[in-house]
Amino acid sequence: MRILGRLAAEDPAQLAISCAGETITRAELAARSNRLARAFETLGVRYGDFVTIGLPNSIDFFVTVLACWKLGAVPQPLSPRLPAAERAAIVELADSALVVGADPADHPGRTCVAADFQPDPVLADGPLPEVVSPAWKASTSGGSTGRPKLIVAGAAAKGTPALAAAIARMRSADSQLVAGPLYHNSPLTASITGLLVGQHLVLLPRFDAHRALTAIAEHRIGWVQLVPTMMLRMLRLIEESPGAYDLSSLRALWHGASACPPWLKEAWITLLGAEKVFEMYGGTESQAATLITGPEWLTHRGSVGRAALGEIVVLDADGKKAPAGEIGEIYLRGPAGAPPSYHYLGAEARKRDDWESLGDLGWLDAEGYLYLSDRRTDLIIAGGANIYPAEVEAALDAHPLVLSSVVVGLPDTDLGQRVHALVQARPGLTVDDLLQHLGEHLVRYKVPRSVEFIDEPLRDDAGKVRRGEMRDAAIARMTNVLGEQMLGIQEISDRLEIQELIVAYATAIDSRDYDALDEVFEDGAPIDYRAFGGIATTFPEVKEWLRQSMAQYPAFQHLMVNPQIRVDGDRATGRVMCLNSMALPVGAGSGEPPVALLGMWYTDEYVRTPRGWRISRRGQQRSWVQGLDLPTAPTLI
Structure with a gap:
């Protein structure tokens, strides 16, 4: 807040934000946020409280965020278009002291104000006593999982934005186009950084490719952050009307948030020049991030760069570092000795030791450049x-x-x-x-x-x-x-979950992660593996038998196909084909191990539990064997 006060004192009449024909100067922004902070205080907002902000892109959004900071509160933005039930779950998780932009009927027992709320004009608009919010933001996530979570920033609302601005190639004299929704982390972070270094923010109420291109020319935009969807829509208009849009003022175009098709990035490099195009990969959690310039990208086509903050590694299913060029799960960790960059409310981090995953898949090349494949869950x-x-x-x-x-x-x-x-x-x-x-x-x-x-x-x-x-x-x-x-959606969902259970079984066996079978089988489930000379007992005894018996084989792989699943309420039956290829043990100096092939069916029963579907009974049906002598065994269990 001290920085904004200094900027307002240095040039009070300088435009701070423009949006849809409305403008606000630095002095007006300071005064309006001071008055709104006092109004929030009368509504019960105190130091450390979460204030949920459900406002569209607007000057009011920034005024509200600044008002929260001036009370030491934590702004918690979310989409103004969220369904009431989803917003209510987030508000309960945050235990919000105030909900801005919501109907009180949707949040019984909570203090709410409408999107067009205006503070009493008799409230003073002078500076408030200086206080520092313990977290500068609390972002919302969880749309892909259906379970909301808050990502509370580890950094307080203080410090200088100079380092972040230098990394992002921001200049105070630039105007910044804010094209994305402010309830998302990247547009919020970029615009706040720009505001704190003295940039004039040109804010789009909602992204529109023509308006974005027009705003770049009209306001002589020097810095912009886009996502590939925006880049594609803007490119289509440029291609339709060559020469109609002036992009000559742009100094820096940043993109991120999702994988950018190489052909699309190459088109923008051709438009602007490689030295003006930058890309960053990271998460709202901010443990680590990569950066790549346009010239670097041209020699590492498709990469999102090397680690510029913290460390990044790609791990295989066993939790080991994947070789260069091999797809695995991307894990991140912060710089050594640095304080935590965030904490979750409503979730736990997906971790391996001190490495954390955001759920992305990708690979590293021999030089440490990262390439994205997709989301693990997609x-x-x-x-x-x-x-x-x-x-x-x-x-x-x-x-x-x-x-x-x-x-x-x-x-x-x-x-x-x-x-x-x-x-x-x-x-x-x-x-x-x-x-x-x-x-x-x-x-x-x-x-x-x-x-x-x-x-x-x-x-x-x-x-x-x-x-x-x-x-x-x-x-x-x-x-x-x-x-x-x-089929009905519920049964389709059940069948897919059971299919994922079958895949989880094969993954656990092939990766020798036998403890992972605890999430596959119901405790005490009868299992009969005698069709191939195995044992018939219950889980988890079978787990220990698998751990010991499979240790003699150098390698093996289970291919699970043709699942036939029938669901009946909370019970289900299934039959799935398995092709098991196994490298057989050999003596020292015997050369390459021989390979055996086993064809079989698993005959299963499943039960729905509070933790999801589990296998409650399993048998084997022997189909054929190649390369391995086995005793005569029952063909159907």
Whole structure:
């Protein structure tokens, strides 16, 4: 707050923010936020309290954030378009002292004010006693999991923005275009940093490609942060009207938030010059981050850069460092000795030792440059093959008539899942044209089995997508069309969860993580593995037997296919084919180990538990064996 006071004193008439024809100077911003802070204080807001802010992009949003800081409170922004039930869950989690932009009827027992709330003009607008909020923000997350969580910043609302501004190539003389929704971390962080170094913020109420391009020329924008969705929409307009938009004032274009298709980034490098295009990868948690310049990217095409803050590693399923070029899960940790950069409310970090994961998959090259694949939870497994939606979406978006796309996995009785594409397109695009285009860019098994054209944007203004909701909606639409021929959403969800359970079993065995089987089997579940000379007993005794018996084999892999699952309330039965390839033990100096192949069926019973579906009984049906002598055994258990 001291910095904003100094800026207001140095040049009170300097424009601080412009938005939709409204402007506010530095002096006016200081006075309005002072008065609003006093109003919040009369409403009961105190030091350390969370204040939930459900406001659209506006000058009022910034006034509200500053008012919170001036009381030592923690601003907790969220989307003003959230359903009341989802917002209520977040407010309860934060135990908010005040909810701004909400109907009191939606939050019984909470103090709420409307989006157009104005403080009593008799309240003073002079400076307040200086106080420092213990956390400068508390961001909301959890849309992809359905369970809200708060990511509370580890940094207090103090300090100098000079270092962050220098890393981001910000200059105080620049105007900054704020194109994304302020309830998302990146637009909020970038705009606050710009405000604190004295930039004039040009704020879009909502992203619109034409308005963004027009604002760059009108306000001589020097610094902008975009997401690939915005970059694509703006590029399409530039291509439609060459020379219509003046981008000559831009000094720095930053992008992040989601993987950028290489062809799209290359187009922007051609437009602006490589020295003006920058990319950063990291999370709201801020443990670590990568950075890459345009010239670097041209020699490491597709990379998001090397670690510029903290450390980044890619780990395989066993928690070991993956070799260069091998896809694994990305883990981050902060600089040695640094205090925690955040803490969660409503969630626990996904950790391996002191490394934390944000759920992304990717790989590192030999020079330490990071490349993103996709979200771990978005992975589609079709017929045993891993398909990354981001790769398919990049190919879809490369078609000149595609405005945006989202790829989801739909249940399939043959493949387990099939690739389904949701596409927002310009008039004239047909499914045949699109599939022909995809056939030139993707291997056949990655090409969507079905395509659905959607009239509305598929991603929000920050480029985010609620993939689970879109998948459920696509299933519901198909149910409406095909009626009783389609399964209900609950049964589809149950079947997919059971299929994931089957995959979890194979993953645990193949990675020798036998303790992970505790999340697969119900305790005491009878298991009969005598079809291949094994034992018949209960879990967890079988776990220890597997741990010992499988240790003699140098390597093995279980391919689980053709699941046949029947759900009946909280119980289910299933039959799944397994191909087990095993490297057999050999003596010293005997050369490459021989390989045995085992074909079988698992016959299962499942039960729904408070922790999800679990296998409650398992048997084996022996199909065939190659390369291994086994005693005669029952063929059906």
